[in-house]
Amino acid sequence: MKNGISRLSTISGLMIFSSVVYGQGAENASSFYTNLLIGTLGFVVIAVLLQLTDNLLLIEAKKTGADKTGRNFSIFPTIGEIFKKRLPARLAGEQVVRLDKGHDILVEGESVETIDSKVKANTFAVQPPNYNGIKPIPKLVVQVGDSVKAGDELFYDKQNPDLKFVAPVSGEVIALNRKEKRAIKEVVILADKKQEFRTLPSIDLEESSREDLMAFMMEYGAFGMIRQRPYNVVVDHTVIPSNIFISTFDSAPLAPNLNFVIKGKEAAFAQGLKVLSKLTSGQVHLGLDGKSENSPSPAFVEAEGVEKTYFYGAHPAGNVGIQIHHTAPINANDTVWTLDVQAVATIGSMVADSKFDASRLVAIGGAVDNPTYANTYIGANIGELLKDNVSIEKPRYISGDVLSGEQKQTEEFLNIFDDQISVVKEGDYYEMFGWLLPLSPRPSISNTFPNFLFRDHKFEVDTNTHGENRAFVVTGQYEKVLPMDIYPQHLLKSILVNDYERMEGLGLLEVVEEDLALCEFVCTSKQPIQKILREGLNTLREQ
Amino acid sequence: MDNGLIKFLKKIEPSKDKKMLHTLFDGFFTFAFTPNETTKNGVHLRDGMDLKRTMIHVVIALQLCYLFGTYNIGHQHFYALGEFTGLFDGFHLKLTHGLVKMLPIFVVANVVGLAIEFFYAAKKGHPIEEGYIVTGALIPLIMPPDLPLWILAMSIVFAVILGKEAFGGTGMNIWNIALLARVFVFFAYPTTISGDDVWISGIAKEGITYSTEYTMVHGWLDNLFSSFGWSVFGEGGVVIDGFSGATPLSLAVSGGWEAVTSQFTVSQMWWGLIPGSIGETCKPFIIFGALFLIITGIASWRVMLSMAIGCAVTGMLLNGWGATEYMDIPWYYHFYMGSFLFAMAFMATDPVTAASTNTGKWIYGFMAGMVGLIIRVINPAYPEGWMLAILFMNTLAPTIDFYVLDANMKRRARRAQVAA
Numbered sequence: 018m019k020n021g022i023s024r025l026s027t028i029s030g031l032m033i034f035s036s037v038v039y040g041q042g043a044e045n046a047s048s049f050y051t052n053l054l055i056g057t058l059g060f061v062v063i064a065v066l067l068q069l070t071d072n073l074l075l076i077e078a079k080k081t082g083a084d085k086t087g088r089n090f091s092i093f094p095t096i097g098e099i100f101k102k103r104l105p106a107r108l109a110g111e112q113v114v115r116l117d118k119g120h121d122i123l124v125e126g127e128s129v130e131t132i133d134s135k136v137k138a139n140t141f142a143v144q145p146p147n148y149n150g151i152k153p154i155p156k157l158v159v160q161v162g163d164s165v166k167a168g169d170e171l172f173y174d175k176q177n178p179d180l181k182f183v184a185p186v187s188g189e190v191i192a193l194n195r196k197e198k199r200a201i202k203e204v205v206i207l208a209d210k211k212q213e214f215r216t217l218p219s220i221d222l223e224e225s226s227r228e229d230l231m232a233f234m235m236e237y238g239a240f241g242m243i244r245q246r247p248y249n250v251v252v253d254h255t256v257i258p259s260n261i262f263i264s265t266f267d268s269a270p271l272a273p274n275l276n277f278v279i280k281g282k283e284a285a286f287a288q289g290l291k292v293l294s295k296l297t298s299g300q301v302h303l304g305l306d307g308k309s310e311n312s313p314s315p316a317f318v319e320a321e322g323v324e325k326t327y328f329y330g331a332h333p334a335g336n337v338g339i340q341i342h343h344t345a346p347i348n349a350n351d352t353v354w355t356l357d358v359q360a361v362a363t364i365g366s367m368v369a370d371s372k373f374d375a376s377r378l379v380a381i382g383g384a385v386d387n388p389t390y391a392n393t394y395i396g397a398n399i400g401e402l403l404k405d406n407v408s409i410e411k412p413r414y415i416s417g418d419v420l421s422g423e424q425k426q427t428e429e430f431l432n433i434f435d436d437q438i439s440v441v442k443e444g445d446y447y448e449m450f451g452w453l454l455p456l457s458p459r460p461s462i463s464n465t466f467p468n469f470l471f472r473d474h475k476f477e478v479d480t481n482t483h484g485e486n487r488a489f490v491v492t493g494q495y496e497k498v499l500p501m502d503i504y505p506q507h508l509l510k511s512i513l514v515n516d517y518e519r520m521e522g523l524g525l526l527e528v529v530e531e532d533l534a535l536c537e538f539v540c541t542s543k544q545p546i547q548k549i550l551r552e553g554l555n556t557l558r559e560q
Numbered sequence: 561m562d563n564g565l566i567k568f569l570k571k572i573e574p575s576k577d578k579k580m581l582h583t584l585f586d587g588f589f590t591f592a593f594t595p596n597e598t599t600k601n602g603v604h605l606r607d608g609m610d611l612k613r614t615m616i617h618v619v620i621a622l623q624l625c626y627l628f629g630t631y632n633i634g635h636q637h638f639y640a641l642g643e644f645t646g647l648f649d650g651f652h653l654k655l656t657h658g659l660v661k662m663l664p665i666f667v668v669a670n671v672v673g674l675a676i677e678f679f680y681a682a683k684k685g686h687p688i689e690e691g692y693i694v695t696g697a698l699i700p701l702i703m704p705p706d707l708p709l710w711i712l713a714m715s716i717v718f719a720v721i722l723g724k725e726a727f728g729g730t731g732m733n734i735w736n737i738a739l740l741a742r743v744f745v746f747f748a749y750p751t752t753i754s755g756d757d758v759w760i761s762g763i764a765k766e767g768i769t770y771s772t773e774y775t776m777v778h779g780w781l782d783n784l785f786s787s788f789g790w791s792v793f794g795e796g797g798v799v800i801d802g803f804s805g806a807t808p809l810s811l812a813v814s815g816g817w818e819a820v821t822s823q824f825t826v827s828q829m830w831w832g833l834i835p836g837s838i839g840e841t842c843k844p845f846i847i848f849g850a851l852f853l854i855i856t857g858i859a860s861w862r863v864m865l866s867m868a869i870g871c872a873v874t875g876m877l878l879n880g881w882g883a884t885e886y887m888d889i890p891w892y893y894h895f896y897m898g899s900f901l902f903a904m905a906f907m908a909t910d911p912v913t914a915a916s917t918n919t920g921k922w923i924y925g926f927m928a929g930m931v932g933l934i935i936r937v938i939n940p941a942y943p944e945g946w947m948l949a950i951l952f953m954n955t956l957a958p959t960i961d962f963y964v965l966d967a968n969m970k971r972r973a974r975r976a977q978v979a980a
Contacts, residue, residue: 122605124605270605346975348972348975348976348979348980349976350976351979413604415604419603419604419605420603420604420605421602421603422604423601424600424601424604439604441604441605443598444596444598445596445597445598446596447566447593447594447595447596448593448594449592449593450592450593450594451593451594452594452610452612452613452616453612453613453616455608459607459608460605460607460608461607461608461609462607462609462857463607463608463609463613463856463857464855464856464857465609465613465617465856465857465858466608466609478605479605480598480599480604480605480606481594481596481597481598481599481606482595482597482598482599482606483594483606483607483608483609483610484594484606484609484610484611484612484613485590485595485597485610485611485687487610487611487689487690487730487731488689488728488729488730488731488732489731490611490614490691490730490731490911490912491611491614491911492860492911492914492916492917493860493911493916493918493921496918502968502971503968504917504964504965504968506916507916507917507961507965519965519969522968522969522972522973523965523968523969523972524968524972530602534602534603537602537603538603538605538606538607539607539609540606540607541607541609541610541611541614542611542731543606543610545600545602546602547602547603548601548602
């Protein structure tokens with residue numbers, strides 16, 4: 018019982034009060050019993066009244082179904098209601114999940130909400146390694162020198178020829194870059210000045226069946242933007258997903274504001290949701306930001322035909338994995354799809370406008386001169402987007418956020434699922450007694466740093482590890498930043514010893530790398546947690 | 561300046577083929593400088609916290625215990641002699657006597673332990689891990705002041721090699737290393753760590769009479785002090801009549817709370833002006849250290865709180881039973897006697913050997929508090945219970961965690977069943 022403590026203290030308060038009542042009259046023996054009786058009676062009457070009111074309220078809440086929202090309808094408040102911060106008023110009556118664990122890393126260089134029209138990329142790439150679960154050498158249908166339109170097929174996976182991967186822009190294929198063992202790293206396209214779109218067949222959403230819709234989406238590249246959990250892999254089109262999840266806010270450091278990103282794409286987003294809701298046997302779930310002062314974009318708040326849940330908490334509250342865990346957790350044999358809001362808009366425009374519109378607003382943040390947003394397409398070249406914007410000496414370019422993004426060179430490209438570039442300083446310096454007396458402020462969840470006094474301080478971060486790799490020693494630190502019913506340290510140990518049963522039992526199927534990224538950040542022993550996790554996911558998937 | 565120094569140090573760095581030298585160099589180098597390692601893929605930022613910083617904060621939390629423990633060695637010595645009975649009387653004598661006892665113990669504990677640590681790190685070819693920083697700070701505080709140094713060294717060799725290195729080093733051990741060292745002394749050389757005669761330093765018992773035992777160092781100090789015109793150790797006084805050297809715990813065994821209070825006042829026990837292991841006596845300073853650890857988040861408040869609850873509940877139960885005089889000691893006085901608080905703050909909270917799940921920590925702490933008090937009160941063979949109770953719970957901790965994790969797995973399986 019969540020409100021047990023307040024219930025207990027109310028009752029015991031009453032008991033003390035009633036004992037005072039009889040204590041006052043206890044001077045002579047004759048009135049002692051009278052007062053005792055009055056005191057006890059008073060206690061009983063008030064206690065019964067309270068309990069009765071409480072029960073009536075609960076019954077009423079059950080009748081109307083309001084208790085399903087998880088809110089407390091008893092007259093006894095829970096500890097949370099007494100001590101925790103009040104939820105914003107806009108959340109009244111909504112389904113809210115409150116996440117107490119987590120940590121927001123404040124990093125200097127958040128993108129200003131303007132679109133800098135001067136920032137342009139000319140080359141784009143589709144990168145097969147972005148897709149977990151396809152063969153390293155997919156079957157290419159284009160060659161260097163071919164010109165393609167946006168939405169034209171580029172390659173398909175040999176195991177699954179029906180699933181097509183398409184060009185985000187129109188232009189000329191100028192390179193097929195390979196990695197070791199001839200695996201294809203990227204298919205590079207030099208974009209036309211004026212974008213041309215392949216005309217997709219029109220499809221009537223009301224009339225068409227799920228099969229028609231699936232065939233349409235597979236053929237014209239929509240599944241290049243959707244990932245399937247568990248394992249975060251390319252969609253298996255033979256399985257109907259039990260739910261589809263979309264997070265409408267990104268809580269990672271320097272993440273783009275999706276309310277800003279979706280501006281102008283509201284109609285396409287709504288259309289996309291309609292398409293998706295026809296593809297699942299369950300619901301399309303939208304995770305909304307409950308923490309910010311302002312209400313999220315109307316595109317999210319007023320979305321129709323979807324299940325909306327607000328999440329109130331620090332990072333990783335915006336991670337779709339956390340949201341799945343608190344709305345409809347993934348069980349064994351479950352399959353769910355996840356995608357981001359801009360992908361939903363692209364899918365919407367495929368149906369509404371019959372074109373593959375892969376435009377993306379990308380946040381450029383961190384140690385850049387001008388943190389801003391750029392209007393570009395999927396897979397844009399990093400160096401071109403950052404042209405004349407980086408003046409620090411040793412920059413590291415990251416496709417994605419600083420917790421789970423991938424390090425890139427300027428000639429490389431944004432990963433397909435990423436809508437932000439983070440730039441941070443390389444931290445390859447020695448620091449004298451840095452472990453004992455750090456000279457510069459650095460983000461940390463530990464109270465051994467005075468960070469808790471400067472809660473709003475934005476850190477200038479670098480990539481120094483601030484210590485060496487060690488065995489697991491400290492316990493309980495991961496749990497502080499992971500708002501899930503999972504024991505991360507034990508999960509990781511079960512992966513290290515290859516114990517399949519425990520891996521699955523302890524919830525490996527519910528997490529992907531980004532969900533445990535914050536655990537890796539806080540790890541005192543500097544363990545490569547995301548790497549271990551991916552190995553575990555791969556071995557379990559092979560099983 | 562830093563750069564020049566680092567260049568020079570990198571130049572003289574022994575090659576990796578010379579395992580021993582390289583490990584030694586690496587140990588000192590990473591102590592002086594946080595290395596220039598950067599993150600790979602995965603997270604690109606790392607928290608400023610590392611194992612060295614974690615460990616050093618425990619050592620910082622122990623500093624007041626060190627200060628007081630050292631001084632109390634001297635104070636107890638003179639108190640037994642009936643000289644300088646006021647706390648600050650004969651300050652220089654008490655402090656120097658404490659240091660004469662304390663420094664060798666500290667040096668031996670750390671030199672022996674670190675040498676073993678370095679040796680194994682070099683042998684295995686991995687960097688020196690920081691675990692011994694805390695162990696080396698804890699061991700001197702839980703030993704009696706007169707412990708022969710060779711026994712101390714033996715106990716550390718035993719604890720570090722068999723207790724830690726045999727299991728794979730820092731982070732892999734099952735039992736708390738500092739307590740293993742103590743338990744070794746306790747069972748292998750019981751006369752040096754139990755009974756009434758070991759808790760007050762510098763006093764030897766011959767037959768039934770006590771006499772002071774001063775070393776050469778005391779003589780040198782006397783020369784120094786007399787040149788200042790200060791009071792000196794001299795030949796040592798005569799031990800006062802009725803002196804027994806007994807700790808509150810051994811008094812409690814023989815005569816309950818009455819016997820304890822006939823020798824010590826409650827405030828004496830609270831402030832730690834009683835005989836005992838070096839660092840365990842002063843309660844306010846231990847509580848300060850415990851709060852420091854809780855506020856910085858280094859040690860688990862769950863373990864501490866549940867252990868205190870476990871001890872209190874057991875104390876109340878024993879009060880209710882009341883079969884012996886010892887059981888009748890009011891439960892709250894158990895916090896004043898013996899080393900409960902020290903064990904709670906610094907021993908039970910060792911993250912490697914305690915339960916590793918949050919639920920497990922509640923159970924682990926509670927049971928440690930319970931078992932410890934039962935040993936203290938009911939088992940007359942052992943005057944104090946925390947060492948054995950914590951080692952016992954260390955053994956059980958993986959089992960507790962197993963059931964907590966098992967519950968988590970069952971919860972997940974049941975959820976899947978409901979959904980299906």
